[in-house]
Amino acid sequence: MKQAFVLGAGKGTRLKSLTAALPKPLIPLHQKPLITYAFDHLISVGFDQFMVNTHHLPEHYAPAFPDARYRNCPLSFRFEQQLLETGGGIANIADWLPQNESFMVYNGDILSDMNLAPVIEAHQNSDNIVTLVLRSQGEALQIGWHPESGKITDIRNSLQTAAHQLYQFTGIYLVRPDFLNFLTPGKKESVIPAFMALIEKNALGGVVIDDGTWSDLGTRGTYLRASAALSTNGFPQYGRQDDQQRIHPSAQIHPSAHVCPLSSIAQDCVVAADARIDNSILWADSQVAKQASLRNVIVRSGQTATGILLDADV
Numbered sequence: 543m544k545q546a547f548v549l550g551a552g553k554g555t556r557l558k559s560l561t562a563a564l565p566k567p568l569i570p571l572h573q574k575p576l577i578t579y580a581f582d583h584l585i586s587v588g589f590d591q592f593m594v595n596t597h598h599l600p601e602h603y604a605p606a607f608p609d610a611r612y613r614n615c616p617l618s619f620r621f622e623q624q625l626l627e628t629g630g631g632i633a634n635i636a637d638w639l640p641q642n643e644s645f646m647v648y649n650g651d652i653l654s655d656m657n658l659a660p661v662i663e664a665h666q667n668s669d670n671i672v673t674l675v676l677r678s679q680g681e682a683l684q685i686g687w688h689p690e691s692g693k694i695t696d697i698r699n700s701l702q703t704a705a706h707q708l709y710q711f712t713g714i715y716l717v718r719p720d721f722l723n724f725l726t727p728g729k730k731e732s733v734i735p736a737f738m739a740l741i742e743k744n745a746l747g748g749v750v751i752d753d754g755t756w757s758d759l760g761t762r763g764t765y766l767r768a769s770a771a772l773s774t775n776g777f778p779q780y781g782r783q784d785d786q787q788r789i790h791p792s793a794q795i796h797p798s799a800h801v802c803p804l805s806s807i808a809q810d811c812v813v814a815a816d817a818r819i820d821n822s823i824l825w826a827d828s829q830v831a832k833q834a835s836l837r838n839v840i841v842r843s844g845q846t847a848t849g850i851l852l853d854a855d856v
Contacts, residue, residue, distance in 0.1 A: 543662065543716075545639065546589040546646040548580050551597035551622050551631060554651070556760045559855040563842055565599045567650035568606055569765070570825055572772050572786040573808055576759060577650045579778060581612050587658045589646060590615045593638050595631045597622045628733040632717070633725040641719055649713030649758075653768050655778030656754040658714070664692065665716040670747035671724075671740055673716045678752055680710025687748045694746040697737060709748070712756055754778075762855065766838060769823050770804040790826075799830075808843075828856075 554561030560569055567577035581592060592615060596603055600621050610617045620635050632639075632647065639645055644665060656675065665673035674694060676685055686696035686705035696703040724736035740746035755778065759765050773788050790809040795801060799817040807813065807824045814832040821838050824830065828841040831848040841847045841856045 543644050543646065544589055545591045545593070546584045546648055547593045547595070547632065547635060547639075548577060548584075548648050548650045549595060549628060549631065549713075550577060550603075550650040551595040551625060552651065553598045553625070557762060557765070560762070560765075560840060560842065561598065564602055565596070566759070567594070568602055569759075570808060570823075571653070571759075571765075571769060572788055572806055573790055573826075574786060575606055576653070578612060579653050580648050580650055581615065583654060583658070583778065584646060584648060585613060585615065587662060591618075592616070593618045593620060593635050594650065595620045595622055595626075595634065597625050624730060626730050629725050629731040629736055630729050632733070633722060633727045633729070633731075636722055636727065639719060639722070644716050644718050647715050647717055651759050652713050652757065653759055653778065654712065654714070654754065654756040656712070656714075656751045656756055658751070660751060661714075661716060661749040664747070664749045668692065668747055669745065670716075671718045671720050671743075671745040672737065673747040673749060675712045675714040676709040676748045676750045677712060677756060678707075678709055678750055680756075683708035683710055685709040685711050685748065687750070689750075692747050692749070693744060694737070694741055694748050696741070697734060700738060701741070709750060712751075713758070762840060765840070766821060766823065769806050770821060773804050773806065793824075 550567040554566030568575045596619055603619055607617050626634055661675050684698045686703050687709050688695050724739050737746055757764055757768050789807045792809045793807045793811040795813040796815040798815045799813045802820045804821045805819045808826040810827045811824045812829045816833045817830045818835045822836045824841045825843040827843045829846040834848050835850045836847055838853045839851045845856045847856045
């Protein structure tokens, strides 16, 4: 398996104040676009060809990846004029997908260092058309899973199985080419109906992976927490941390300014005298005015933060 489809077409509505400027997969996290952490994770387990679907602000992808490569792995981009959702997005790239081997689907707005080797092995050794990566803890416990068989038994209790133990779907899964037979080309459709059809055929499997860390960066709170986690423990842990920078060398920070160790400051930022920055993120070319105080604040590129700010986007 070499090919992975990384989902990048969502509108990022839960991060609307930030995604008005950038598509969510390109928001910076320690000076790297968020989506590159997905690429790094996939590269660590052998994937080296990536397709990204785009819809919202697609013009930003070319400047982010000017040679259509990342770490020497080719990147392909497929623009969706109409947002097709996940099922339609997979059907829309059928011409790019491998014909005789499985591929990975990976949500472009998650940050994880889970060990994916067990799910790859389980998928290859099973008759599953799709194998989902699950966690036993999370905020959206909606997947019924049978530990002995490894099969998914229900999603959102649609089959009224009322499973006692429910699991979090991580947005990462392995797919055999046969899955395209359950999708309609050109149709806007969720992947869930196709998954339900696979349950009826006993062909939807799952693997629970509770090691490592997994986050859905769908809100500003999870974004700030992920940035702090990178600052404190080097997460994620899969061998590509040399290009992460909490504070970019080009940032100009006045000696009297206080920057807490959980904050991230990008290239060409200016932090003026007596400013205080706590658990905040400064995007490239942003500024913090003299004596400003920021806590849980995100300052977008080209913006200036002034005064006392708490839980705000500038």
